[in-house]
Amino acid sequence: MSPSQFFAPIAYGAIAAAVAIGAPEAIDIVGLPFERVAGILLGLNVFLFGLWLQEMVARQGALKKLDQKIQRVQDVVIRQRSDMRSMAETVRAHAEAVPEGAAELETVVAEMRMLKTLVGQLSAKSAQAAKARPVAAARPAAQARPLTAQDDEYDDPIDDAYDDDRELTDEELILDSVRDALNEDRVGLSLQPIVQLPSRRLSMYQCMAAIRTPEGTEIPPETYLPIAEQAGLLATINNMLLVRSVQFVRRMRRQRTQVAYVCEIVGETLRDRDFFTDFTAFMRENTDLAGSLHFQITQHDAYRMDARTDRELADLAKLGFRFVLDKVTNLDLFISDLSQKGFRYVKIDAPVLVEKLSKQPDPRVLRRNLDLGAIDLMVDGIEKDAQLVSILDYGVDFGQGALFGLPRPAEKRDVY
Template structure:
């Protein structure tokens, strides 16, 4: 019982005791002392009787509450026991179910691994066989080249010396079809470089001036997922008898001072293609080959810089690509041009890397973000100067310098397997996809959507740009 009820009962007992004393004094004629004593005794008697009754009621109420709490606790304990039993059953059944579900997958993975090992061994044997045959063929063409030079020397003819790889069919002209261009390079050195065909010169000049140029895209994929992250833009000329390879038209375009016009066409069309690509995937970027000496042309570069200013929104998706050989020959004017382009938010890439002992931090500060090294060079099958850094650690070293290492010219699955431990993030080559032509209707649609962009000046009277890959 609460405090107010107890107080009311005590007051009532006091009133009863007082009333009894008054009745005894006035009605029965008892003395005041006797009546008072009887009233007090009655009061004590009522208190004595009421207290045990009140305690019994409180005890009964507490016991009922405890019974309710015990019932609730019992229900909770029963639920906990049920949950514990279910967890025990699940714990006992889970390993068996996992083994049952993953057993077949593990067996399939084991079979695939065995097949992959067999394929790798077969490819290695085939590669060894092809290497032996190519060595023999190269030796024969070397002998043929020496005989041709010996035959030409008496006539007073001096063949032009080409670059180390003498413009293999890659870069602007596409990637090698089989990843081994030594034979074709020897043939071009011997057959095409010494004597320029005047008819071919005129045809190349006409094709470039008439913009008979095809653009091809080759993807740069993530490793090992092989998801397309970039495309490299490659150019080819559309001749009457077919496509003119880069080994033929790049040297002639240099001699005719038409590289700047080729750069103009490629840059404008590349940005149109990029706008079309970003409509479907906003994360895909482009590598655009650019002549190093075009940067030194004031007429070309002024318009080129203005064009880039109008397209700064796509700066994060574009990297202009230069050969390492051309970078090493750049002067102060070209370097300042690079800084001006980098100030607009655009970045650069280094291609055809053969020497990793350079100051890559300097190139990173200039805006370079990636370098491309061929798979054969990384695997030690072609010359590559690495210095003190082991080639397997080069990707991490370059990453700390702010550069991404990309392996290109990947032609065989065995190369990918051998490169798995190199920490490479991107790859490029015919294994993933050969260069694909950009359809004319795609270019037309992109040009219509982009409007009429400002064209960098061809700078036809300037020096021709350096050779592309």
């Protein structure tokens, strides 16, 4: 009990006693009759009124304190609910991250399997190279030209690698540079734009292997590809290109881009059972890339695939991956068969297209045939505006070539 609650009744009692004693005397002074019993009753009423007034004040204080307690409890409940929601969101985010992390781990394991296959290939090629010098030694002397000033960038690292007295040809230098790039992981990725016609709006990128010297200079594909093919390195380069392309496309999908990418699969890779089996298994674990990554196969290789390779590509098509039929020279296409196998693009070099269709009475006959299988026509090697104008009448859907952009390192993809 507070002091005010203790002393208040005493004060009310004193006031009541004063009223009970003093009221009759005060009333007698003015000449009005007032008995002492009535004074006592009046004093009692005053006392009771004081107690009631004190009770009302006490109740008001108690109610105010109760309201404050209720408000504090509500604040605590609100904070607890907020904490519980925050905790629930954290748990849910963690639960969603676990499968993603597991999928990422599976992806890394699959990449490691492919890279292991590539390392094995490189080791085998190195062992073969130890038994034989570069390919130019077996070629006629007329095919080996003297080293020019443009080839100086290949001179120092190769000269240091050999201590014999014979002079290396430029093809041997290029081949050694390619081998070094493969062994030292200097195979990058270059991109060339593929545009929609006639608007020239960017639609896709062509992925190309970028072989770089120790100084960072890139060797043009038209320079190293024939030499690498004769040395048996074409499959290894293409396999590395596939791995780099998949890694790059997956990274770009996480960022922002909706552009598709076209990556070539050469015949040597299709026949490389160890790598291609690992690769198709890897793509089955990355079906989310199906809309962003297309595989390019030449008409020659597509028409000569064995049954096993044909089934593996058909499985990829069922998962949503699409194919580009490249280097088409025979326009008598099996449209329905190509469409069922997942081919959505037919790519023809510009000179070949003009040569074949200029002799046709109707220049759009190929376009109408492709429409039956929902296949788009893509033309490569467009270098000048006049060349573009000459092929637009054929109903071309996509164009690629120097006119729209040269291959650039993937790190500089935003230049287009």
